[in-house]
Amino acid sequence: MPEVRKDPITGSWVVSAPERAQRPQPTKIHATASHSKRCPFCAGHEADTPPEIFSLRHTTTEADQPGWSVRVVPNRYPALVAARSHRRGSNSFYESDAAFGAHEVIIETPKHIENISKLNDEQFTRVVRAYRQRMRALSENPTWRYLLLFKNQGIAAGATLGHVHSQLLALSIIPPETAREIAGARKFFERHRSCGYCAMMKREAREKHRLITSDAHYAVFCPYAARVPFETWIVPRRHQSLFANGAEGSENHLARVLRETLRRLDRALKHAPFNLIIRSSPPALDENPYYHWHIEILPRLAQIGGFEWGTGCYINVVTPEDAARQLRKIAL
Amino acid sequence: MPEVRKDPITGSWVVSAPERAQRPQPTKIHATASHSKRCPFCAGHEADTPPEIFSLRHTTTEADQPGWSVRVVPNRYPALVAARSHRRGSNSFYESDAAFGAHEVIIETPKHIENISKLNDEQFTRVVRAYRQRMRALSENPTWRYLLLFKNQGIAAGATLGHVHSQLLALSIIPPETAREIAGARKFFERHRSCGYCAMMKREAREKHRLITSDAHYAVFCPYAARVPFETWIVPRRHQSLFANGAEGSENHLARVLRETLRRLDRALKHAPFNLIIRSSPPALDENPYYHWHIEILPRLAQIGGFEWGTGCYINVVTPEDAARQLRKIAL
Numbered sequence: 218m219p220e221v222r223k224d225p226i227t228g229s230w231v232v233s234a235p236e237r238a239q240r241p242q243p244t245k246i247h248a249t250a251s252h253s254k255r256c257p258f259c260a261g262h263e264a265d266t267p268p269e270i271f272s273l274r275h276t277t278t279e280a281d282q283p284g285w286s287v288r289v290v291p292n293r294y295p296a297l298v299a300a301r302s303h304r305r306g307s308n309s310f311y312e313s314d315a316a317f318g319a320h321e322v323i324i325e326t327p328k329h330i331e332n333i334s335k336l337n338d339e340q341f342t343r344v345v346r347a348y349r350q351r352m353r354a355l356s357e358n359p360t361w362r363y364l365l366l367f368k369n370q371g372i373a374a375g376a377t378l379g380h381v382h383s384q385l386l387a388l389s390i391i392p393p394e395t396a397r398e399i400a401g402a403r404k405f406f407e408r409h410r411s412c413g414y415c416a417m418m419k420r421e422a423r424e425k426h427r428l429i430t431s432d433a434h435y436a437v438f439c440p441y442a443a444r445v446p447f448e449t450w451i452v453p454r455r456h457q458s459l460f461a462n463g464a465e466g467s468e469n470h471l472a473r474v475l476r477e478t479l480r481r482l483d484r485a486l487k488h489a490p491f492n493l494i495i496r497s498s499p500p501a502l503d504e505n506p507y508y509h510w511h512i513e514i515l516p517r518l519a520q521i522g523g524f525e526w527g528t529g530c531y532i533n534v535v536t537p538e539d540a541a542r543q544l545r546k547i548a549l
Numbered sequence: 550m551p552e553v554r555k556d557p558i559t560g561s562w563v564v565s566a567p568e569r570a571q572r573p574q575p576t577k578i579h580a581t582a583s584h585s586k587r588c589p590f591c592a593g594h595e596a597d598t599p600p601e602i603f604s605l606r607h608t609t610t611e612a613d614q615p616g617w618s619v620r621v622v623p624n625r626y627p628a629l630v631a632a633r634s635h636r637r638g639s640n641s642f643y644e645s646d647a648a649f650g651a652h653e654v655i656i657e658t659p660k661h662i663e664n665i666s667k668l669n670d671e672q673f674t675r676v677v678r679a680y681r682q683r684m685r686a687l688s689e690n691p692t693w694r695y696l697l698l699f700k701n702q703g704i705a706a707g708a709t710l711g712h713v714h715s716q717l718l719a720l721s722i723i724p725p726e727t728a729r730e731i732a733g734a735r736k737f738f739e740r741h742r743s744c745g746y747c748a749m750m751k752r753e754a755r756e757k758h759r760l761i762t763s764d765a766h767y768a769v770f771c772p773y774a775a776r777v778p779f780e781t782w783i784v785p786r787r788h789q790s791l792f793a794n795g796a797e798g799s800e801n802h803l804a805r806v807l808r809e810t811l812r813r814l815d816r817a818l819k820h821a822p823f824n825l826i827i828r829s830s831p832p833a834l835d836e837n838p839y840y841h842w843h844i845e846i847l848p849r850l851a852q853i854g855g856f857e858w859g860t861g862c863y864i865n866v867v868t869p870e871d872a873a874r875q876l877r878k879i880a881l
Contacts, residue, residue: 224774226745227733231774231863238778238866296856296864311773367855375854386856394861401559413558420642441643442556442563446570481854494856522707522716523699524628525823526847529726531563532628534570534843 219296219316229393232316234322237294256523257293258380260327266290270321270352273343286323286340287347289385295320297386318356319387323347323366324380331379333370334476334483340471344383349468351385352461356500361387363395363499364490366460371490374517383493391499399499399508406507414509417441417449427541434470437478439537439544445519446535447486447544451478451512458498475512481547482516490517551628551648561725564648569626581840583663589625590712592659598622602653603683605675618672619679619870620656621717627652629718651687651719655698656712657681663711665702666808673804676715680827681800683717684793688832693719695727695831696839698792703822706849715825723831738839746841749773750784759873762809766802769810771869771876777851778867779818779876783810783844790830792842813879814848822849 218233257265260283269280271289278284297318325344326336336344344490348366355361368383369375391399405413421438424429429437429449437451451474457463463471482491498508525531551566589597592615601612603621610616629650657676658668668676680698687693700715701707723731737745754763761769761781769783783806789795795803814823824847830840848870857863 222774224733224772225749226737227730229774229862231865232774233865233868235777235866235868235871237864259598310748365856365859367856367859369852373852375852375857384855388860392860392862395859396828398559401556405558416642440556442554442561444563445564492858494855494859496859513858520701520705520707521853522701523716523826525707526699526824526845527697527699527727527826528720528724528827530561530724533563533565534567536565536567539567 218298218300218315220479221316223312227310232296233313233317234294234296237296239467256329256378256380257468258322258324258378258382259329262287263288266322266324267293271347271354273347283327285327287343288327289351290322290324292320292322292384294311295374297388317389319361319385321351323351323383323385325382326380329379330381331343331370331482332488333368333381334479336381336476338469338472339474341455341476345468345475348383348385349461349463352459352495352497355385355387356459356461358387359501360389362460362501363388364390364497366495366497367459368493369490371488371517374490374492376490378461397501398496400500402507402509411479412456412507412509413453414511415456418454418509427537429481429541430474431542432470432474434467435474437474439541441537443533443535443537444531445517445533447482447518447540448533448537449478449482449514449516449540449544451475451514452509453511456506456509458502458504458508458510459500460495460497461500461542462504477549478514481544482514484549485544486516488517491515492517550630550632552645553648555644557642557644562636564628565645566626566628566648569628570854572774588661588710588712590654590656590710590714591661592617595620598654598656599625599850603686605679615659617659619675619684621679622654622656624652624654624716629720649721651693651717652841653683653717655683655715655717657714658712661711663702664815664820665700665713666811667709668713668808669732670801670804670808673808674801677800677807679805680715680717681793681795684791684827684829687717687719688791688793690719691833692721694833695720695723696793696829698827698829700825701822702825703820706822706824708822727831730828731834734841736841744788744841746784746838746843747788750786750841754786757867759869761813761873761876762806763807764802766799767806769806772871773869775865775867775869775872776863777847777849777865779814779821779848779872780865780869781814781844781846781848781872781876784841785843788838788841790834790836790840790842792827792829793831793832794836809881810846812881813876814846816881817876818850823847824849870878 223230263281272285272323273287274285296318297316365386422436427522494513497510555562573787589644595613603623604617605619606617629648629652750768754768759770826845
């Protein structure tokens with residue numbers, strides 16, 4: 218069973234989940250995403266995954282059968298598990314606890330597609346709807362103090378299965394780095410009496426050096442302190458703390474801008490691997506004036522090296538101004 | 550010129566150094582370490598690097614000529630530069646400053662070797678001596694508040710040149726994550742009236758589950774909260790805060806244990822890429838009772854994904870107990 222281990226000096230924590238390495242030999246860890254083997258995420262292979270939690274499907278079809286367009290299942294190799302064992306590390310020096318939480322997989326298409334930018338607008342809308350519905354469902358459980366929805370596309374971005382999917386984690390704690398981000402947002406609000414993300418988004422939409430696109434609902438830009446080349450943020454124009462609170466029926470707006478942004482990046486960067494993260498307020502903070510949900514996309518062109526490990530800071534060799542200029546020029 | 554940019558909300562900072570991408574096209578960033586081209590770090594190619602800062606060489610030979618065993622030069626594409634321009638970002642919302650510091654490259658052998666574990670004990674001793682001497686020299690400049698010595702071996706670990714080398718950065722600030730580590734060490738000391746690293750090292754040497762080797766001078770173990778598979782620490786038995794303060798003439802002790810550890814990892818993990826970081830106290834804190842220098846080695850078997858980006862925490866699929874058991878078994 219996975220456990221959370223705390224560093225006795227820094228207090229930072231690690232999920233120790235040997236179950237996630239099907240065989241914990243390093244040669245296995247080297248293994249690339251298996252393309253040759255039967256894909257458990259394809260329609261018709263529903264029995265290869267645990268039973269579904271949720272799906273968008275034809276009304277005439279049954280759960281765990283074909284007929285779905287988006288399907289959500291528990292992760293077969295979860296980093297977090299729902300059965301809370303109350304054993305705490307008995308060792309007085311080192312602290313550990315069960316890695317308590319939920320770990321879901323959102324399968325984003327029934328067909329075997331490995332590049333999300335190939336999905337059409339309708340399918341993107343369904344994907345966004347599934348994101349919202351699962352986030353909303355998990356938000357209702359007060360045990361979950363933080364929800365993290367992310368996508369790893371490409372082996373270098375941490376994907377182990379090629380078929381496009383995202384992961385949704387529900388955590389019983391707020392991770393230290395997330396807590397710092399929220400504290401920063403709160404401090405910004407206290408100092409300026411306005412939301413920092415609203416201020417940033419308005420400035421980017423006005424100054425345009427780092428703007429990629431914008432419409433009535435979203436601004437898309439490369440952030441000023443971009444950590445990696447071509448880091449791109451999608452920020453809603455309307456202040457809203459919780460991603461899950463998006464109005465029913467407005468999914469198509471986000472779907473359109475998300476699809477367009479991912480297609481731009483895919484073309485500009487020649488199908489480079491990337492991570493995508495939806496950053497939303499902890500559910501218990503509800504709608505608040507300082508936190509503003511947004512999407513961060515981190516292309517994985519550069520490697521993380523000793524500087525990043527040693528300092529927690531990044532060296533970025535492409536300015537966000539240059540990245541935005543290149544991304545604006547992409548014809549779609 | 551590289552600049553430091555601060556995120557207006559989280560306060561975290563990034564070094565924006567477009568000069569480090571010789572050509573800032575993403576295709577270039579994809580490029581692998583160039584094996585085919587003339588290696589600027591080989592003996593005989595001294596003119597391909599900036600003039601040397603330091604070298605260990607035959608007394609009859611001249612600077613920037615062959616005859617050296619270890620050679621230290623300024624990084625040709627520095628992330629940090631010594632010329633401080635006092636311009637601060639004029640923009641009231643975003644903060645930036647010149648990326649002020651030193652960025653040296655320690656070339657660890659005159660021969661073209663791409664795997665440091667192939668060097669012999671004598672050469673490792675020279676390498677350790679060069680590390681100490683450069684750290685000591687930079688410590689004398691009170692402008693440098695933190696020194697970071699690290700090695701990236703292998704493309705996946707961030708190396709761009711194969712010829713074995715390390716990098717030494719001198720920073721005019723203490724990076725936020727480093728500051729938190731030092732604050733954690735201080736807090737541990739205040740609570741327990743003993744150094745946390747001493748306590749950890751003694752416990753690991755006694756309990757042996759995570760111990761790889763130990764001798765009179767060093768304990769080598771996989772830390773309890775290992776972030777990545779096979780993470781390995783080398784911790785000196787004697788409490789010492791500053792790596793630079795190692796006694797003259799004791800370099801061979803560290804050289805031996807470092808070489809043995811790197812050879813073990815290289816064999817167990819089939820030449821996997823890795824990062825190595827020397828963590829030392831900020832020079833201004835001098836020798837203090839709470840910080841204990843040590844070496845962290847992070848093999849790069851697993852990819853960093855959305856969970857790590859989103860939380861700052863790690864999921865590790867190999868327990869340090871299992872990693873240590875495998876590493877102990879390696880015959881050298």
